Amino acid sequence: MEKIQTIEQELEATKLAYLMTAQISQFKSGYLAKTAHELRSPLSSLMGLHQLILGDLCEDTQEEKEFLQQGFEAAKKLVAIIDRIVTISKIDYGKIELTIETVCLNDILEEVSELTEFQAINYNYKIELKQPETKIFIQADKARLTQVLTTLVDTALNLIEDGKIIITSQLNEREDSATLLIDIPCSFRQWEKEQEDLQTSDLTLASLKKWNENLQLSPRMTLILCQTLSAKMGGDLTLLDISPQSKPETLTRLQYLIPLVRLS
Secondary structure: OHHHHHHHHHHHHHHHHHHHHHHHHHHHHHHHHHHHHHHHHHHHHHHHHHHHHHOOOOOOHHHHHHHHHHHHHHHHHHHHHHHHHHHHHHHHOOOOOOOOEEEEHHHHHHHHHHHHHHHHHHHOOEEEEEOOOOOOEEEEOHHHHHHHHHHHHHHHHHHOOOOEEEEEEEEEHHHOEEEEEEEEOOOHHHHHOOOOOOOOOOOOHHHHHHHHHOOOOOHHHHHHHHHHHHHHOOOEEEEEEOOOOOOOOOOEEEEEEEEEOOOO
């Protein structure tokens, strides 16, 4: 009887391990597909651009040089995007180690506020920081956490058209975590945007420059990378739609649960 119970427990553990592996495999497959799409769009657009040049469709040599320069600038941005994806992938697979230590969340948020203040002023938006008087100490890689939060706020500033971003930190002792809330006046769908292709039909230098200026990681891919890095630090980053019923698709929340440190 005891042997049967042992076998049943082992079968249950095996089943659980299989389900977890299947879920991880599904996530990795989706991650790979999204990454491929993120890179394919600008690459295809650059190929179309050079096809125009090779087809002698430029009006003169000067315009050809300007097209090439814009193509070069786009290629540099694409390399920067690839570098970010590769870095997060290396961290995810343990090729780059994180420095997990006890850090003060209040200080990190103050730094994030300072780093994003200039961009917020440029957009004529406000970032409101709400923190308790009590210091909150967490387990995290300080540099990487600062990078994640700064990236999320920067992305949010590009999505909103009005209002202000509210960042709130809370102590959640019952669950041994700190809760970080970033409320953003934009729709949930805006976070699902993917890379846009460059339309090579009727392409002009002005439209190329505009596309080049907007070439960056899509909000969707940015969120996925930040979620991946957050999970490696033991945190949980989720995107929620908290729009009131009277005004649907007007407010989203980034909810970040971070492991808490209890100091004696």
